[in-house]
Amino acid sequence: MKFKADRAVLLKALAHVQSVVEKRNTIPILANVMIAVRDVKLTLTATDMEIAVVEDVAATSVRNGACTAPAATLYEIVRRLPEGAEVEFDHPGGDAQLAVRAGRYATSLVVLPIEDFPSMTAGTLPNRFMVEARALCGLIDRTRFAISTEETRYYLNGIYLHATESDGVKVLRAVATDGHRLARVEIELPAGASGIPGVIIPRKTIAELRKLLEEASGEVELAMSDTRIQFKVDGITLTSKLIDGTFPEYERVIPRDNEKILRVGCKDFEAAVARVSAISSERSRPVKLSLAKDLLVISAASPEQGTATEELDGERVSYAAGPLEIGFQARYLNDITAQIKDRVEFRFSDGSAPTVVQDSADPSALYVLMPMRV
Amino acid sequence: MIPGLCRDCCGVAGEASTCPACGSRCIVRHPQLFELAIAHIDCDAFYASVEKRDRPELASRPVIVGGGHRGVVTAACYVARIYGVRSAMPMFKALAACPDAVVIRPDFAKYSAASHHIRALMAGLSPLVQPLSIDEAVVDMSGTEAMHGAPPAAVLARFALTVEREVGVTVSIGLATNRLMSKIAAGRDKPRGFSVVGSEAAAMLAPQPIRLLPGVGPVQEKKLAARGLTRLGQLQALSETEARRLLGADGPALCARARGEDRRPVDPSRETKSVSAETTFDHDLSTLAELEVPLWRLCEKLARRLREAELSAGGVVLKLKTANFANRTRNHRLASPTCLPDRLFAAGRLMLAREADGTPFRLIGVGANPLAALADADQPDLADPDTGRAVATQQAIDALRAKFGATSIVRGRGFNNPASKA
Numbered sequence: 001m002k003f004k005a006d007r008a009v010l011l012k013a014l015a016h017v018q019s020v021v022e023k024r025n026t027i028p029i030l031a032n033v034m035i036a037v038r039d040v041k042l043t044l045t046a047t048d049m050e051i052a053v054v055e056d057v058a059a060t061s062v063r064n065g066a067c068t069a070p071a072a073t074l075y076e077i078v079r080r081l082p083e084g085a086e087v088e089f090d091h092p093g094g095d096a097q098l099a100v101r102a103g104r105y106a107t108s109l110v111v112l113p114i115e116d117f118p119s120m121t122a123g124t125l126p127n128r129f130m131v132e133a134r135a136l137c138g139l140i141d142r143t144r145f146a147i148s149t150e151e152t153r154y155y156l157n158g159i160y161l162h163a164t165e166s167d168g169v170k171v172l173r174a175v176a177t178d179g180h181r182l183a184r185v186e187i188e189l190p191a192g193a194s195g196i197p198g199v200i201i202p203r204k205t206i207a208e209l210r211k212l213l214e215e216a217s218g219e220v221e222l223a224m225s226d227t228r229i230q231f232k233v234d235g236i237t238l239t240s241k242l243i244d245g246t247f248p249e250y251e252r253v254i255p256r257d258n259e260k261i262l263r264v265g266c267k268d269f270e271a272a273v274a275r276v277s278a279i280s281s282e283r284s285r286p287v288k289l290s291l292a293k294d295l296l297v298i299s300a301a302s303p304e305q306g307t308a309t310e311e312l313d314g315e316r317v318s319y320a321a322g323p324l325e326i327g328f329q330a331r332y333l334n335d336i337t338a339q340i341k342d343r344v345e346f347r348f349s350d351g352s353a354p355t356v357v358q359d360s361a362d363p364s365a366l367y368v369l370m371p372m373r374v
Numbered sequence: 375m376i377p378g379l380c381r382d383c384c385g386v387a388g389e390a391s392t393c394p395a396c397g398s399r400c401i402v403r404h405p406q407l408f409e410l411a412i413a414h415i416d417c418d419a420f421y422a423s424v425e426k427r428d429r430p431e432l433a434s435r436p437v438i439v440g441g442g443h444r445g446v447v448t449a450a451c452y453v454a455r456i457y458g459v460r461s462a463m464p465m466f467k468a469l470a471a472c473p474d475a476v477v478i479r480p481d482f483a484k485y486s487a488a489s490h491h492i493r494a495l496m497a498g499l500s501p502l503v504q505p506l507s508i509d510e511a512v513v514d515m516s517g518t519e520a521m522h523g524a525p526p527a528a529v530l531a532r533f534a535l536t537v538e539r540e541v542g543v544t545v546s547i548g549l550a551t552n553r554l555m556s557k558i559a560a561g562r563d564k565p566r567g568f569s570v571v572g573s574e575a576a577a578m579l580a581p582q583p584i585r586l587l588p589g590v591g592p593v594q595e596k597k598l599a600a601r602g603l604t605r606l607g608q609l610q611a612l613s614e615t616e617a618r619r620l621l622g623a624d625g626p627a628l629c630a631r632a633r634g635e636d637r638r639p640v641d642p643s644r645e646t647k648s649v650s651a652e653t654t655f656d657h658d659l660s661t662l663a664e665l666e667v668p669l670w671r672l673c674e675k676l677a678r679r680l681r682e683a684e685l686s687a688g689g690v691v692l693k694l695k696t697a698n699f700a701n702r703t704r705n706h707r708l709a710s711p712t713c714l715p716d717r718l719f720a721a722g723r724l725m726l727a728r729e730a731d732g733t734p735f736r737l738i739g740v741g742a743n744p745l746a747a748l749a750d751a752d753q754p755d756l757a758d759p760d761t762g763r764a765v766a767t768q769q770a771i772d773a774l775r776a777k778f779g780a781t782s783i784v785r786g787r788g789f790n791n792p793a794s795k796a
Contacts, residue, residue: 148757150709152720156757179709179755253756354756368756373749 001037001065001093005057007085007102011078012215013055016236017046018071020053020208029068029116035089035098036066036114045117046071051205052120056235067091067111069098077107122230122239125223129192131172133216133233139174140210142185142365145335147203148178155245159206162198163189170194175250181332182250182368197226200243205229212236254368255354258347260321262289263360264296264312266344270337272310276300277330279308286327286372291319291348300330326351327374336367378403381568384524384532406572407549408525411516412640414548414556415496415533418565420509422451424488425478427542436475440465445654448480452565483780485509486682491541499533502640512553514640531568551575554636557588575634580607587631606632649683650691651675652739658697662723662730665738669722670715670787672740677715680742681772686713686751687742690721694729695737702729710753711746714768718742 017033034045042059045052078087081102090099097108140159148156160175164186171186172193201209209231213220221232224242231238277287280302290297296317299309326348336357337344343360351374357367378387382398392399404410417423421439426432436454440447447468450459457472469475489508496503502514515526522529530547537545546567548559555571558579563569571578579586584606585595601620603609609617609632617625630636651672659665680686689707696702704725712718722740755761774783 148709151706152717152724153709153757177757179757182756248757249759250756252759354754370754370756 001035001067001091002061002063002089003037003042003059004061004086004088005042005059007078007081007083007087009058010087011075013044013057014071014075014078016055016208016212017044017053018075019211020046020048020051021071022048023072029112029118031070031072032068032112032117033071033074034066034068034114034117035091037062037064038066039064047118047120048204049118049120050202051208051238051240053208054237054239061088065091065093066114067093067098068114068117069109069111073109074100081105120239120241122223122228123225125225125228125230127193127196127225128221128223129190129196130219130221131187131190131193133213133218133220135187136220137210137213139172139185139187140206140213142339143174143176143183144203144206144210145338146176146178146181146183146367147206148176149203150178153179155200155243155247158200158202158243160198160200160247160250161196163194163196175247177248177250177368180329180370181336182253183336183365184250184254184367185365187364193222196224198247199224199226199229200245200247201229202240202243205238205240209238212238253354254366255347255349255356258349258353258356260291260319260324260348262291262296262317262319262346262348263343264318264346265316266337266340266342266359268312268316269296269298269344270334272298272312273330273333273337276308276310279305285330286374287330287333288325288327288374291321291324291326294319321348324348324351325374326355327372328355328369329372332369336369339365376403376405377407379407379527379531381531381534384528384535386528402527402531402568402570404570404572407527407570410549410551410570410572411514411518411526412550412552412556413499413513413515413526413530414550414553414560415511415513415530416546416548416557416560416564417492417509418544418546419449419451419455420488420543421449421480421485422454422478423543424485426451428484432476436472438465438468438472438475438477439480440468440477441479441654445656450475488541488543492537492543492545495533495536495540499529502642504640504642512556512640527570534566534568552634552636553638553640554588554631555634558586558634571634576610579632579634580605580610582606584609584632587628590628609633648691648741648743649676649679649685649687649745650693650739650741651679652693652737654695654737655735658734658736659738660730660732660734662727665726665730665735666723667787668738669726669740670719670785672738673718673722674715674785676718676740676742677713677768678772680713680745681748684748685742686711686746686748687718688744688746689742690718690725691739691741691743692722692725692729693737693739693741694726694735697734697736699736704729705743710755711751713748713751714764716764717752 022030030048036043040062042057043054044057045054085102088101098111100107143159150156162173164171164173166186170189172189173186175184212233216233223230227242229240229242273287276298277300279300287298287300294313294317296312297309301307340359345358345360347356352371355369357369359365375389378401380387380393380398381400381402383393383396385395387401388394422437425437425439437451438447438454438459439449445465447459447461447463449461454472454475459468459472496511499513500515500518503511505511519525527549534545534547544566546560546564548556548569550556550559550571555575559569559571584590584598609629612629614626617629621628653668688711689705692704694702706721706725708721752761752765771783
């Protein structure tokens with residue numbers, strides 16, 4: 001195998017694959033990237049057995065062949081090469097070392113046989129549809145913060161993606177929850193997506209996909225079965241196993257008739273919560289929202305450090321229902337307000353019942369927050 | 375005249391060797407007897423004593439409380455101790471030493487009830503009572519003389535008699551200037567002891583082995599012996615600088631304790647640090663399927679103990695002991711506190727699955743760490759709309775068991791039980 005490639009192009013591809021390989025893996029080959037030239041086309045492949053990334057890379061002066069080499073080392077080498085460099089890879093075959101050259105730099109890397117490199121097969125993926133990269137980002141960004149890390153409830157360790165109806169409109173919906181908060185976001189159902197199974201996409205897959213989407217524009221091709229999902233974007237194919245579990249019946253926990261409505265300027269609210277919660281470094285300590293007519297008092301207390309309060313009133317706050325006191329974890333409030341642009345709407349029932357939070361101007365995202373005892 | 379107190383009538387004794395009031399020979403004397411106020415109270419062979427109380431025919435027999443042939447001795451009565459039986463000794467060894475012993479399975483509900491009774495009596499001694507375990511507490515009785523109309527020593531002697539009469543077990547009391555010396559004193563004169571240590575503390579400790587100090591284990595003892603230090607008197611003689619140089623940062627504190635000094639206050643608010651339950655198997659177990667059975671029972675027991683202590687688990691600790699006596703401890707932090715056996719079990723099983731690799735185990739334990747308030751446990755959960763029902767179910771189970779006994783209602787999972795009872 002032999003090829004030449006531009007440093008910047010190679011670096012970008014290596015960045016993608018090296019983040020997939022398992023850092024603490026005890027199986028050495030899983031730390032490697034497979035470099036293959038077939039039919040004058042160069043592809044890089046990395047897998048941790050749960051996720052596989054296959055990326056096409058523009059290359060010249062190619063000769064067919066393949067080998068596997070440590071992904072992290074290759075990434076570091078290419079990263080440290082001077083900008084604009086042309087990098088040459090040369091592997092004569094078998095267990096010979098892989099030569100990497102750029103200008104007057106040269107290295108020889110120990111390779112592992114490609115026969116040992118695990119292949120992650122996608123199987124047949126009967127459901128296929130296209131979705132805007134921007135829209136997919138919107139689904140991910142507004143739900144991923146609520147993904148649970150709890151091992152005992154592994155079925156919460158991802159985003160639940162499924163097709164459903166919302167007020168008579170067909171939508172593609174993403175839901176995540178860790179039990180304390182729940183995020184439900186939907187977009188118009190893309191053509192061809194109506195028959196998809198409900199799937200739970202693992203946290204790591206979401207993280208890797210989101211990185212790929214950062215640089216992407218245009219459309220992403222999704223394909224899925226009950227056990228696998230595949231994303232194709234800009235010559236990169238990300239295939240992942242799905243979480244084998246049943247996502248909880250989340251609709252049951254979304255309150256329908258919370259009638260105490262608070263609307264507040266999102267940025268004002270966010271900044272006030274940040275200031276007030278600075279009193280305590282303890283993450284799980286609640287901030288208290290005390291409500292009266294068109295008045296919101298945000299307060300926090302720490303037994304060691306003291307207390308803090310901030311009032312919001314006038315044009316920034318509208319609240320017409322009776323007095324209410326309710327506590328939330330500051331971090332949870334912040335995770336939600338970070339996704340809201342202008343005005344945030346809270347719909348309360350009482351101080352101990354789930355609260356609905358939405359962007360006043362955007363009904364496509366809905367959040368539910370469990371209060372804390374204050 | 376050295377002040378003396380009759381332990382049978384709690385009156386002040388004169389110079390004679392018998393009590394002027396009741397004629398008893400059971401007199402305790404000490405120059406500072408009526409000045410000292412820190413008392414360590416320790417029940418004598420507590421579990422075994424409770425069993426003997428309930429089965430008077432066993433009074434003169436050696437009694438061992440513990441589980442199964444493969445279990446360990448939880449408590450041994452003083453008759454059994456004559457044969458060399460000690461707590462924590464493997465049962466087979468204990469039975470080899472004392473083949474005639476009557477082995478009784480522990481009944482913690484009974485011990486807990488007796489302990490509560492004793493605690494209630496202690497509450498009458500002083501507001502400063504700090505329980506140290508189910509059968510041990512330290513009491514600061516400073517300034518209570520006016521209230522009781524008697525010095526602490528007399529009040530404590532009366533307390534010991536009340537416990538014997540009302541609860542039916544004996545206690546040993548150590549009266550001293552501080553917590554450390556009161557504990558050492560209590561251990562000096564068991565059972566049914568009343569031991570007093572005042573200003574002679576350092577002199578009394580000097581010839582004793584270092585191991586006598588609570589908290590000095592075999593490892594530290596060995597280390598000190600390697601430096602030629604075996605008696606407390608040798609530690610007493612070290613200056614602070616020497617202590618630091620020879621024994622490290624904790625050296626000076628160790629030497630202070632060797633002199634019988636202790637500044638720890640008696641703190642009744644001192645919280646429970648851990649709640650746990652464990653069991654030793656009759657036969658080694660190695661598969662996940664086998665090990666889950668005792669794990670489930672222990673999780674139920676842990677859940678019950680947590681609720682009794684008004685606590686919940688913020689994390690679960692799994693403890694295993696291999697057939698070769700190697701300990702394995704694993705921790706799992708929970709997303710939110712719980713006192714439901716199912717949730718404790720889910721976390722415990724997750725850790726157990728990683729350890730059940732074919733290694734034979736002789737013991738399994740499960741504990742809660744960190745602890746959280748019961749009020750924070752099992753809050754409504756967005757991912758589990760049935761949390762409220764699970765809590766209600768558990769409360770119903772608790773209520774049934776309180777009324778009809780622990781085995782009146784058992785989960786299906788608890789039936790299949792090839793291992794010893796947890």
